[in-house]
Every structure is written in structure tokens, then in C-alpha cells.
Amino acid sequence: MNTLDTYNFAGKRAVMRVDFNVPLDKDLHITDDTRIRMATPSVMKILNDGGSVVLLSHLGRPKGGAEKKFSLESLLLHLQKEYGRDVQWGGDVLSDEAAQKAAALQPGQVLLLDNLRFHKEEEAGDPAFAAQLAALGTVYVNDAFGTAHRAHASTAVMASSFAPQDRVGGYLLQSEIDNAKKVLEHADRPFTAIMGGAKISDKILIIEKLLDKVDNLLIGGGMAYTFAVAQGGHVGSSLLEADKVDLARQLIQKAKDKGVNLMLPADSLIADRFANDANVDIAANTSIPDGWMGLDLGPDSREAFADVIRDSKTILWNGPMGVFEMSNFSLGTEYVARAIAEATAAGAYSLIGGGDSAAAVQQMGFGEQVSYISTGGGALLEYMEGKELPGVAALG
Ligand SMILES: Nc1ncnc2c1ncn2[C@@H]1O[C@H](COP(=O)(O)OP(=O)(O)O)[C@@H](O)[C@H]1O
Numbered sequence: 286m287n288t289l290d291t292y293n294f295a296g297k298r299a300v301m302r303v304d305f306n307v308p309l310d311k312d313l314h315i316t317d318d319t320r321i322r323m324a325t326p327s328v329m330k331i332l333n334d335g336g337s338v339v340l341l342s343h344l345g346r347p348k349g350g351a352e353k354k355f356s357l358e359s360l361l362l363h364l365q366k367e368y369g370r371d372v373q374w375g376g377d378v379l380s381d382e383a384a385q386k387a388a389a390l391q392p393g394q395v396l397l398l399d400n401l402r403f404h405k406e407e408e409a410g411d412p413a414f415a416a417q418l419a420a421l422g423t424v425y426v427n428d429a430f431g432t433a434h435r436a437h438a439s440t441a442v443m444a445s446s447f448a449p450q451d452r453v454g455g456y457l458l459q460s461e462i463d464n465a466k467k468v469l470e471h472a473d474r475p476f477t478a479i480m481g482g483a484k485i486s487d488k489i490l491i492i493e494k495l496l497d498k499v500d501n502l503l504i505g506g507g508m509a510y511t512f513a514v515a516q517g518g519h520v521g522s523s524l525l526e527a528d529k530v531d532l533a534r535q536l537i538q539k540a541k542d543k544g545v546n547l548m549l550p551a552d553s554l555i556a557d558r559f560a561n562d563a564n565v566d567i568a569a570n571t572s573i574p575d576g577w578m579g580l581d582l583g584p585d586s587r588e589a590f591a592d593v594i595r596d597s598k599t600i601l602w603n604g605p606m607g608v609f610e611m612s613n614f615s616l617g618t619e620y621v622a623r624a625i626a627e628a629t630a631a632g633a634y635s636l637i638g639g640g641d642s643a644a645a646v647q648q649m650g651f652g653e654q655v656s657y658i659s660t661g662g663g664a665l666l667e668y669m670e671g672k673e674l675p676g677v678a679a680l681g
């Protein structure tokens with residue numbers, strides 16, 4: 286892989302894929318800018334060389350065209366402060382405005398374009414769309430580790446429009462891979478993985494691979510309810526992927542066969558609606574009443590999870606344990622974050638992945654007390670299971 290340090294960007298226009306899929310509040314303000322900050326060294330290297338940058342990213346998962354809440358324009362002022370210079374807005378990636386502003390960029394200038402996923406061709410990996418993106422620059426830089434597991438037009442396909450020497454991996458991509466490799470190759474035991482969050486269908490398949498690597502696998506967050514149903518439980522209106530129940534049942538069996546301690550939450554903090562001021566109660570995870578939903582670990586589970594974590598020597602965490610964005614459902618995530626900080630202080634190596642997990646750790650004040658915060662969730666997990674990431678493979 287060509288790296289930024291071996292490339293001189295003077296007079297070049299870099300079309301740079303970043304992962305600026307940052308969490309926003311309802312007023313479209315950024316609540317955690319880790320992903321933006323982590324890509325800044327790459328942007329500054331290009332600008333300081335005397336190059337210019339066209340920034341490409343997705344934000345969230347828009348379905349069917351442009352929507353204000355998914356527009357990258359919300360990031361513009363933040364980026365101007367981050368880079369200490371004007372950042373131009375070019376609108377839609379396929380617009381004439383974008384093409385004209387990109388062509389007119391001068392050394393040291395930055396252009397931000399709108400959400401790639403406003404075009405279905407992005408996720409389809411459409412070659413014609415990829416070629417249109419490639420025409421925006423003279424060199425391709427990929428620093429989007431968080432999206433490196435997607436074979437999309439901007440993460441994988443557009444690289445082939447550039448000569449091999451003009452496909453460059455950014456600093457963040459490189460350091461993420463170096464770090465994940467270190468954990469894979471030297472995992473001290475007990476090795477504990479903690480999985481949670483909401484992207485169940487994406488991440489449930491990864492569990493099978495992790496069972497070959499870890500001693501303990503703790504499953505919390507929205508993912509836990511699919512497992513509770515697999516155990517014959519009732520989960521009310523909790524997050525559930527019904528078509529993954531059989532797979533969850535097989536995974537429980539596989540963990541037994543392999544001697545892995547797969548721990549599911551015994552109890553949940555349940556709510557009668559998806560709101561911070563909902564009525565709450567505590568229920569066994571396998572008997573949540575109709576009309577109620579599990580939004581956080583219950584008191585027994587958070588203690589049990591924390592105990593296992595504190596005894597671990599290598600820790601991999603992806604996905605919050607509850608809807609931590611609402612303060613009344615953040616305790617499970619906080620317990621896990623604190624236990625990881627304690628284990629790290631006692632000598633464990635801790636690796637936290639995912640946009641929301643990273644945000645939770647920072648927000649709760651444990652950012653400096655863990656070994657490494659990765660900007661990738663799914664990407665990190667897929668790398669850890671030994672898969673080649675399309676975004677990395679495309680760089681050659
Ligand atoms: N029990 C739950 N019910 C619904 N959503 C949940 C639950 N637990 C966690 N979540 C949500 O999961 C989201 C994060 O999931 P995910 O994207 O998979 O994690 P990451 O970004 O860390 O990889 C958060 O917005 C959180 O509110």
C-alpha cells in the first residue's frame with residue numbers, strides 16, 4: 286500500500302474518502318468528532334505539501350435520495366475550525382458545481398461534497414458512478430477505515446480509475462491496521478469480546494469467527510434480544526431481528542462446543558416507550574412484557590459483565606450496551622467502559638471500536654484510560670476475524 290509519507294502532493298488534487306459518519310443531535314450538531322479529528326493529519330499533510338483536497342464521505346444510512354438530516358453540510362463550520370481555513374461547499378457529488386469547484390481548487394484549499402449515499406450507485410459499487418467520483422481529483426486517498434469493510438463505489442471501486450502509484454492509504458487507515466494486527470497477533474488471555482449496539486444483522490455473523498479467538502463473549506445492547514428469543518424468551522417490543530434467531534441459537538450451541546463463555550444479560554432496564562422520560566422497570570431478559578422494550582442492561586447484568594471484564598487481559602468492545610444517548614439508559618454502557626478502564630490500568634490491552642462506542646467512551650470520560658479507540662466498528666471486527674477489507678485491498 287502506498288502511504289502518505291511516500292507521496293508528494295504538491296500541485297495535486299486529492300480526492301479523499303473519509304468516514305465522517307459522526308453522531309449528530311436533533312439540531313444537527315456533532316456530538317462526537319473523533320472520526321473527523323482522526324483524519325486531520327492526513328488532510329493537513331496533503332495541504333502542507335501544496336496539494337488540495339476534495340472530501341468524500343457518507344453520513345448515516347439514507348434511503349432514497351437527499352435528506353437534510355443526512356447532509357454533510359452540517360459539518361462544514363466544524364471542518365473550517367478543524368483545519369483553520371475556509372472549507373468550500375460543493376453540494377451533490379455529481380453536480381456541475383462540485384465538478385467546477387473541484388477543478389478550480391488551489392494549493393491549500395479544501396472542498397466538501399455531500400453524502401455519497403444520496404446516490405444508490407454508491408452502495409451498489411457502480412463503476413460509472415465511481416469513475417465520476419474519480420474525475421474529481423488527480424490522486425486517490427482513502428482514510429475511511431470505518432467504512433473499509435464496504436465494497437462501495439468510493440471505498441473500493443474508484444481506486445481502479447487511478448494508476449497504482451496514485452492510490453494512497455491515509456495515516457488513519459494505516460495506524461488502525463497496525464493496531465488491530467498487534468492485538469490479533471499478541472492477544473494475552475483471558476481475551477474478552479463485548480458486542481452490542483443496533484446493527485445486528487451486520488455483526489451477528491462475526492460472532493462465529495470471534496468464537497475461535499476469545500475466551501469470553503459478552504453480548505448486550507440491542508443485539509441481546511435476538512439471543513433471548515433464541516433461548517425461548519419473550520422480549521416485548523425490544524429490538525429484534527426475527528430472521529437471525531436460528532443463527533443466534535446455533536451460536537449459543539457453538540460457543541458451548543468450543544468452551545467459550547458466551548454471556549447474555551440476565552436482566553434489562555425496560556421502558557414503556559423509546560424516550561428518556563419513559564416509565565421504567567427491571568425485567569429478566571427472557572420475559573419482557575408486551576408494550577415494553579429493553580433499552581439498557583439491568584443491575585445484575587452490568588455487575589456480571591463488569592466482573593468478567595475486570596479479569597481480562599485483552600478486551601475488544603464494539604457496540605453500546607444500551608441507548609446511551611439517553612441518560613437514563615446509559616448506565617450499562619458506563620459500567621462496561623469503567624470496567625475496561627480498570628482492567629487497562631491493571632495491565633490489560635483494550636481496543637474499542639465503532640462510531641457510537643467511541644463516542645460513548647469519550648462522553649463518559651474514559652477516552653484516555655483505554656489502550657486504543659478505533660474509528661471502525663464493523664470494519665475492525667471484520668479485520669479481526671481475518672477478512673481482507675475491500676477498502677484496503679483496492680489500494681493494492
Ligand atoms: N437495547 C437497545 N435498543 C435499541 N437500540 C440500542 C440498544 N442498545 C444500543 N442501541 C443503539 O445502538 C446504537 C449503536 O449501534 P452500532 O452502530 O451497532 O454501534 P457502533 O457505532 O459502536 O458500531 C446506538 O445508537 C444505541 O442507541
Ligand SMILES: O=C(OP(=O)(O)O)[C@H](O)COP(=O)(O)O
Pocket residue numbers: 304306345346431432435484638639640641660661662663664
Ligand atoms: O459507522 C460505521 O460503522 P460502525 O457502526 O460499524 O462503526 C461506518 O461509518 C460504516 O457505516 P455503515 O455500517 O452504514 O456502512
